Amino acid sequence: MPKRNGKTVRFTLVKSPIGYPKDQKGTVKALGLRKLHQTIEHVDTPVIRGMMNKVIHLIRIEE
Numbered sequence: 001m002p003k004r005n006g007k008t009v010r011f012t013l014v015k016s017p018i019g020y021p022k023d024q025k026g027t028v029k030a031l032g033l034r035k036l037h038q039t040i041e042h043v044d045t046p047v048i049r050g051m052m053n054k055v056i057h058l059i060r061i062e063e
Contacts (some may be wrong), residue, residue, distance in 0.1 A: 009042055009043075010041050010061070010063075011040055012037060012057055014060045020058070024054060027051050027054050031051055
């Protein structure tokens with residue numbers, strides 16, 4: 001299990017995943033984003049970073 005460094009990353013869904021490939025829609029859902037302008041926080045891990053990079057065009061990121 002990876003060590004948790006305590007850093008968090010905040011994501012806000014700013015663009016709808018409608019019209020994008022199914023895997024990108026699934027990534028947005030897996031991040032926990034359901035509605036536009038919804039904001040969530042995750043612990044900063046390589047897995048979360050990979051998901052973030054996949055849908056970078058749909059979200060706003062605050063570290």
